[in-house]
Amino acid sequence: MSAMTDDLRPDDEARAERLIRIGRPPRNRGEAIRKLVWVLPWLVFLASPVRDLNSGDHTTAATAAGWTGLVAFVALYLTLVFRTMGRPFRGGIITVLAATFWALGLALAFGFGSEWLGLFVYVSVTCGVAFPLRTAYWTIPLTTAAMMLAGWHAHNLDEAWGLFLVVLLVGYSMTGIRQLVATTVELRKARATVAQLAANEERLRLARDLHDLLGHSLSLITLKSELAGRMLPDHPDKAAQQVADIEQVSRQALVDVREAVTGYRRPRLSEELAGAQVALTAASVTADVPAEPDLRDIPEESESALAWALREAVTNVVRHSGATRCTVEVLHRQTLDGPVLELSVEDNGSGGSGKGPGNGLTGLTERLEKAGGTLEADRTKQGFRLVARVPAGTPAPVGSGA
Numbered sequence: 001m002s003a004m005t006d007d008l009r010p011d012d013e014a015r016a017e018r019l020i021r022i023g024r025p026p027r028n029r030g031e032a033i034r035k036l037v038w039v040l041p042w043l044v045f046l047a048s049p050v051r052d053l054n055s056g057d058h059t060t061a062a063t064a065a066g067w068t069g070l071v072a073f074v075a076l077y078l079t080l081v082f083r084t085m086g087r088p089f090r091g092g093i094i095t096v097l098a099a100t101f102w103a104l105g106l107a108l109a110f111g112f113g114s115e116w117l118g119l120f121v122y123v124s125v126t127c128g129v130a131f132p133l134r135t136a137y138w139t140i141p142l143t144t145a146a147m148m149l150a151g152w153h154a155h156n157l158d159e160a161w162g163l164f165l166v167v168l169l170v171g172y173s174m175t176g177i178r179q180l181v182a183t184t185v186e187l188r189k190a191r192a193t194v195a196q197l198a199a200n201e202e203r204l205r206l207a208r209d210l211h212d213l214l215g216h217s218l219s220l221i222t223l224k225s226e227l228a229g230r231m232l233p234d235h236p237d238k239a240a241q242q243v244a245d246i247e248q249v250s251r252q253a254l255v256d257v258r259e260a261v262t263g264y265r266r267p268r269l270s271e272e273l274a275g276a277q278v279a280l281t282a283a284s285v286t287a288d289v290p291a292e293p294d295l296r297d298i299p300e301e302s303e304s305a306l307a308w309a310l311r312e313a314v315t316n317v318v319r320h321s322g323a324t325r326c327t328v329e330v331l332h333r334q335t336l337d338g339p340v341l342e343l344s345v346e347d348n349g350s351g352g353s354g355k356g357p358g359n360g361l362t363g364l365t366e367r368l369e370k371a372g373g374t375l376e377a378d379r380t381k382q383g384f385r386l387v388a389r390v391p392a393g394t395p396a397p398v399g400s401g402a
Contacts, residue, residue, distance in 0.1 A: 043074070045118030045119070045121045045122065046070070046074070046118070046119075047118075048115045048116070048117075048118050049066070049070055049108070049112070049115060049116050049118070049119065050070075051115070052066075052112060052113070052115035052116065053066045053067060053070070058112070062112075066108070066111075066112055069104060069107070069108050070108070072104060073101070073104050073105060073108065073119060073122070076097060076100065076101040076104065077101065077122045077125075077126060079097070080094075080097055080098065080101065080126050080129070080130050081125070081126070081129055081130075094130050094131070097130075098126060098127070098130050098131065101123065101126055102123055102126075102127075102139075102143070105119040105120060105122065105123045106146055106150065109147070109150040109154075110150050110153055110154075113154045113156070114150075114151060114154040114155075114156035114159045114160070116150075117147055117150060117151055117154075117156075117159055117160060117163055118163065120143055120144070120146065120147035120150070120163065120167050121163070121166060121167055121170060123143050123167075124140055124143045124144070124167045124168070124170050124171035124174075125170055125171060125174050127139040127140050127143055127171050127174075128140060128170070128171040128172065128173070128174030128175045128177075128178070129174050129178065133175055133178075133179075136171070136174075136175050137175070140168065140171035140172060140175075141168065143167060143171065144164060144167045144168045144171075147160060147163060147164075147167050148160050148161075148164065210257070214253060214256075214257070217249050217250070217252065217253035217256070218253070220249050221246050221249055221250060221253075224242045224243075224245050224246045224249070225242075225246060227239075227242050228242035228243050228246070267304055267307035267308060267311065268303065268304075268307055269293060269295060269303050269306050269307045269310065269330070269343075270292060270293065270295070271307075272307040272310045272311055272314075273289055273290060273291070273293070273310065273328065273330075275311075275314075276289055276310055276311075276314040276328060277289045279314055279318055280314065280317065280318065280326050283317075283318045284324070285317065285318065285323055285324060285325065285326050285347075286324060286325045286326070287326050287327075287328070288325075288326070288327040288328065289328045290328065290329065290330050293330040294332065295341075297392065298341055298390075298392055299371075299391065301370075301371045301390075302341060302371050302372070302373065302390035302391055302392065303390075304371070305367055305368050305370075305371040305373055305388070305390050306330075306341065306343045306373075306388055306390055308364060308367055309343055309345075309364055309367075309368065309375065309386070309388035310328070310343060310345065310388075312361070312364050313345035313386045314326075314328075314345070316384075316386075317345070317347045317349065320349075320350075321347050321349025321350055321383070321384060322349045322350055323347035323348050323349030323350075323383060323384075324348060324349075325347060325348045326345065326346070326347040326348075327344075327345075327346050327347075328343075328344070328345050329342075329343070329344040330342070330343055330344075331344070332392060333389075337391075338391060338392075339391070339392040340373075340389045340390060340391060340392050341389070341390055341391075341392040342387060342388070342389045343387070343388045343389075344385065344386070344387050345385070345386045345387075346380070346382070346383065346384070346385040346386075347383045347384055347385075348382050348383035349383050349384060350383070350384070361375070361377055364388075368388055368389075368390065371390050371391070372390065372391045373388060373389050373390035373391065374388070374389050375387070375388050375389075376388075
């Protein structure tokens, strides 16, 4: 699975560069612009104040004051929202800026009339985004009450009631989004921690296994070496026997270490299935992958061969096929030669540009043949299909009733 993920890592990184990193500050101008695109649609509620200022119903001084207040209001709103999405202000600065923002919105609504009640939408959003949750839970209804008071003062309660649910619900929805972002960030950190702990645990397990394998053998080699050294002057025949024993123990220790390392390197089908799901999803391929196949009584050699087959098939799907959908199936079948475990990988892609089997499929065929299995790979009407079969157990003798 590590080889497959290493192959896909550049694509994952390129895709991650194009995504908006929720809950993190923008790293460059492109990310800042994309974050701004998410903020700008909310400015639709400024249409009424702008129309009111351009109507000519106010004096020149009032119009100038209105424009100045509106620009300051929007600047404070963008500052608070952008800094909260990136590097938030400290508590004291947040309180001062939010209080100024709240007071400015209240003053503009009371001073210019019901056309400015939409400003309370931004005040409610800011309360939900910038304040701690406990503070946001009571400042949002307070903002809604202030909006209703401003509507009553402007003799236009109908307009205020029309915005009542918008102001109230948009503030609480922002608190939910904040908690979702915080949970996402914590989950990302937790996944990194789990991966690190798993790697450390694997190192410790390997160290324990090597200690158990080599500790006894090396102690025995040391003891027999000392005995051979003592016997060499007076009993060379017995010393030669000790040297022969040392050679035998050393060879067995080497075999044990090779088997241990092979066990660690051996791919497992369940891990490859999980890696296939991640790889296909990262490549924007709709994946249908089984979670936990039944691998009871499956020889290790057969499982490893299927795991290699799945890795090769998924790599081809991601790299060469151009597919948008991929289905993976793991089935137990009964054949004339005995039970087999069948792996099927089918996609709706082109199957690559080559006219014949590539080096990957050729090597995979040889690997499956060593495990007593077979490989089929051909194009279908929908795309490309690869089927690998390996023995699922010891074949029953003829006439046994199997």
